[in-house]
Each structure stands twice: as structure tokens, then as C-alpha cells.
Amino acid sequence: MSAATIGASAGSRRVAPANVVAWTLLFLGGIVMVIPFAYMLGASFKLNNEIYELSLLPREPTLDNYRRLFERSGFPRWFGNSLLVGTLVTASVLFFDSLVGYTLAKFRFRGRYVVFVAILSTLMIPTEMLVLPWYAMAKTFGWLDTYWGIAFPGLMTGFGTFLMKQFFEGVPDELLDAARLDGLNEFQVWWHVAMPLVTPALSALAIFTFLGNWTAFLWPLIAITDRNLYTLPVGLASFSGEFQTEWEMVMTGASVATIPTILVFLLLQRYIIRGITLSGLKA
């Protein structure tokens, strides 16, 4: 390896021409990656007669597509449904995965290892295998076409439990014992002392769980047939009949589904990258 590249990776200020070329190529590649978003957003502000022009920016920007989308389709409902189910599932996952992770990390009792391995083994089971029995179960209990029906399979996750257990293992026992001496019961020790110490892990888990639910497709597609209860992805997939030739409307719908996730990413980028790295390395 040449001295120049080593120097660059060590943080030297000298810039070699090869690095400039590499940087430019990386940047152009990155632009290619986000071009679909640019076209999608651009088209959502275009009038129908402009949609065939390949310009990124609309000549006469309009919010008309958004107004029509919200009036003519179930979009406001679907958006609300996704938000509601995502929030419910995320709250449940944060509570239970961290409670179980904490118990497995900080309590010594017979059967602990068996419980841990059993929960971890659920990561091996593909969702596709479970959806048929879930469907039968939901049908029996009348959960099809309900919010609960979309939410119940994801209320706890093996992944989150594993992640939280790893983080709780780093919490010193002395802190917990001190809280016990202060007269806190075990639940209070967990909630008031241990939980505030793992907020970075909790925020990463919250982001992943919410985004996972926001984009989830297979199970909501099976569990819901009532258009009013569609989540955003299921509603978007149903566009094929409705707006087939009105590409500016389809792009507006895609934008509404996508913009929140991009905003979440821009705001919480650091947590997301760190969380992915951690979970990737630990798995």
C-alpha cells in the first residue's frame, strides 16, 4: 500500500489524486442511490401533464396531488393505522424485551439458561412458517380485521430480548444492590435504576421495531381484508387497481409512506448506525 493511502486513513491532510477520484466516484454512486427518491418526490409535486417530462423539478409545483390523495383514497386512515399499530407494538417490545433481558442478565435461578436458549431459538423460525397457524388462531378468536390482529405476533421479540440482555449485563450489580437496600422492590429496581442506564439500547430497539412495523407487509396483508384497517404498505400495494395510470398519484402515496422514515433516519442517524453495527457484531 502506498504511503499516501495509509496517510489518508490515518487522518493526514495531504490529499492524493487517487483519493479525489475515489471520493468523486463514491459521491456519484451515492447520488445514484438516492435518485429514485428525488424522482418520486419531484413527481409528487407535478401536474399530470408534466409527468412525462423527465425533469426532476416540477415547472409549476403543486400540492394538488397530496390534497387529492387524502380526499380520494384511504390514505389518512392507513397512515393512522400504521402509526397506531407501530406505537403499540414498539411500546410492548420495549417493555417486555427489556424486562426479560434484564431478568436473564441479572437474576440467578434454575432454568435461566433454558429460558434464554428457548427464546433465542425463536430467531430461527421464519415468519412465513408461523403465519398459517397465526391466521387460524386469529380466525378462531375473531382477531382478523382488528388492530390487535395485526399487532399480536410482534409484541415480544427474541432479537430485542437478546439485545437488551447484552446491555443489562454491563450494568453494575452494586448499583442494583444499593437500590434494594434503599427499600425498592425488584420491579422498581429494574424500572427506576436499571432502565435509565440502557437508554441508548432502548432507543435503538425502539427505532428498529417501529421501522420494522412501518414497513411490515406479509402479515398485515393476510390479517386484514377491510380497506379501512389497511396499514400503509398494504394500502399502497392496493393502488394497482385504483391509480394505475396516474403515476403522480402513486408517487405521492409512495412519498407519504417514505418521508417519515427518511425524517426518522436524518434525526436519529447516529443511533441507527450504532444499533445496526452492535446487533450485527453481536449476532
Next chain:
Amino acid sequence: MAGRLTDLTIGQKRAIWAWGFLALPIAFYVAIRFYPTLEAFRASFTNWNIVGRMEYVGLANYARLAQDPAFWKVIGNTFAYLGLGVPISMLLSFVVAYHLDRVRFGHGLLRALYFVPHLTTAVAMAWVWRWFYQPPPVGAFNVWLTGLGITQMPFLRSTTQALPAVLAPAIWGGIGFQIVIFLAGLKAIPRTYYEAAAIDGAGAWRVLFEITLPSLRPTIVFLVVTSSIAYLRIFDYVYAMTNGQGGPLDSTKPLVLMIFETAFKHFEMGYAATQTVVLFAILLVISLVQLKLLRSR
């Protein structure tokens, strides 16, 4: 009667708390994970079809699957997604991560550009790509192709082009994750290795093949397995780009879409369960290969 609660040792009290905390979660995992898994295996030996009585049919579903040409077509497609998707995405993400690792100026911005597609809703992005694939004057790809003097392509309307056309956005949406994991792996390689190589006067290619790639072995195994599993389970992009058909003429239909159709269009739940068992077996073999590869170091 056992003694009063206050007679218990601290260890016993803790154990009671622990099982109290675990009671509801254990019930959940048993009812929503383990019982359905067993139920899926059991159903694969029955003629379960939602309405009628469920009767055991032995291995009849498995025999039918082995002789079903549609199944072998779908298995071929599924492994085509895997066989194209894994090497292409691994190569692209490694090349990007390898160079991105040396970049200080604008590192965060560049990483963000590559990563954003990973977080978006596949169904929404499927529509954007479908729009690009349309014939002219609607589709951008064909407008560019004709602009360059090349004949236009049918893309999603062709039995040979449709599968790569569906795979492209799946790769586009997946490499952001792979890049981030590769970057973490590259960062974990001790600097001293590179310094020693520089002293030895090793060239960039030798460093790549003798230091960087061998050190990345666990990362590469992890990514090959996770991306293999992802491509074997491909569904969202195919469903959204082909109106749920997997067409034209089943040329893009993956195993998960076949499972979905068998179960929820034909309501042959027992036969669909058999297909999920096959999927499970394939995924299990891949995970076991990973364990073996990681241990044989």
C-alpha cells in the same frame, strides 16, 4: 403449607420475582412461537383447508410437492434471486465500504446516501421502480435507452428480464445494511497489521487479499448468511411489482409468494404448510453452514 413469605431466603425471593417477570413472556413465546411452529409441521401432514375437517394424509403433500412442476419453477426462481442477489450485493457493498472506510471528508454524508434506501418501505419503492421500468414515454429507463440509441426493453413484461428487474431494487434496498456492517468490520482490523504490511512494502492488492479480506472473514460469513436468508425470503418487491402475481408466467414467483397463494388464494393450508417446512429446512441448512464456517477457523 410452606413457610411464610418472610422465611424465604433472598435467593428464593429473587427466583420468585424472576419467574413472575417471565410468566407472561413465557406464555407468549409458547402460544405465539412454539405452538404455531409445531402446528405448521403437523399441518404439513394434513389436508387442512380452513373449512373442511382436518385429516392426516401422511406424506401425500410432500409427494405432491416433489411432483409439482410449479414448485420446481418457483424453487428455481428463488435460487436465482439468491444466486444473483448475494454475489452482486456483496461485491457492490464491499467495494463501496472499502473505499468509504478511507474517506474522512463527508464520510457521514456519503454513508447516509447509501444507507437511506435500506430504511424505506419496499412496497413504496417498488412503485417507483415500476414507474422507471414502464415503456416510453412514461418510464425513465426506456427514455434514457432510446436517447442513447439503444432499443427499448420490456423489463417487467418479459419472462427473461422480469426477475432481474425485480431483483435490482431489492439489491438497491439491501446494500446500505451490508455497507454499514462491512465498515464496522473494517474498523475492527488493527492498524498495526497495515503498518507492518507498509514496512514490508506490500502493494495495495496484496494487503487486500492477505490482510483485509482474511480479517473480514466473520463479517463476510455473517453477511452472506443474512443476505442469503433475505433473498430466499424475497416477497414484498415481487408482490408489489407484479400485482401479486409473480408474473409474467410465474417467471418472478418466489417460494414465499407460492406459499401465500396456496394458503390464501387456494386455501390449501396443509399443502402451504408443507411448503413452509421446505423453506424452514433450507434456511436451517444455511444457518448451520454458517456455524460450521465460523467454527472451522
